[in-house]
Amino acid sequence: MHNDIDHVLLHESTIMSRLDAMARDITRDYQGEMPTIVCILQGGIILMADLLRRIQLPLLIETISVASYHGGTLSSGVVSFKQNALPDLKGKHVILLDDILDTGRTLEAIRDRFVNEAGAASVKLCVLLSKKKDRPCEVVAEYVGFEIGDEFVVGYGLDYQGQYRNLPYIGVLKPEAIQRLA
Numbered sequence: 081m082h083n084d085i086d087h088v089l090l091h092e093s094t095i096m097s098r099l100d101a102m103a104r105d106i107t108r109d110y111q112g113e114m115p116t117i118v119c120i121l122q123g124g125i126i127l128m129a130d131l132l133r134r135i136q137l138p139l140l141i142e143t144i145s146v147a148s149y150h151g152g153t154l155s156s157g158v159v160s161f162k163q164n165a166l167p168d169l170k171g172k173h174v175i176l177l178d179d180i181l182d183t184g185r186t187l188e189a190i191r192d193r194f195v196n197e198a199g200a201a202s203v204k205l206c207v208l209l210s211k212k213k214d215r216p217c218e219v220v221a222e223y224v225g226f227e228i229g230d231e232f233v234v235g236y237g238l239d240y241q242g243q244y245r246n247l248p249y250i251g252v253l254k255p256e257a258i259q260r261l262a
């Protein structure tokens with residue numbers, strides 16, 4: 081698994097320090113509230129586990145399952161919800177958690193449904209990574225761990241063909257690994 085990594089972009093210790101700061105910001109911003117954290121499966125699960133344990137607030141946890149990459153390294157542009165029912169978010173302050181803000185289509189589609197259909201009182205976006213790029217939609221995450229270049233990354237929840245999610249760091253795959261698993 082580690083042999084397939086060309087180079088490490090963000091080491092585990094760097095990610096952990098950044099999560100400390102992000103959790104402090106969220107704890108400060110939601111004082112007196114009980115936010116509902118909605119984790120996007122599967123990519124957000126590692127972030128959810130590490131970030132939520134650092135937040136010093138009462139909170140609720142929900143998950144939502146969507147697919148937008150369908151296994152490749154380029155966004156399909158289509159966001160498909162894997163379940164019809166949305167979590168019960170009426171009047172709730174929601175923090176939507178995902179591994180990465182890439183084109184922004186996934187977070188935009190989910191946020192719109194949370195506000196327009198589920199009746200959330202507010203929805204803020206929290207991502208570990210945000211790619212520096214022109215996006216087809218206007219999506220800005222309120223909480224961002226790191227800005228990275230526009231390259232395909234794996235680890236810490238992010239996969240290629242379903243693999244590498246359990247790497248404790250963010251890395252870039254060797255081209256031969258991408259070809260082998262394509």
Ligand code: XMP
Pocket residue numbers: 123148149155178179180181182183184185186187231232233234235238239240
């Ligand atoms: P966007 O913002 O394009 O992101 O709607 C959709 C989902 O695609 C995945 N994604 C990636 N997965 N390396 C990955 O392993 C990447 O560089 C990458 N960029 C996007 C991710 O699950 C995101 O939620």
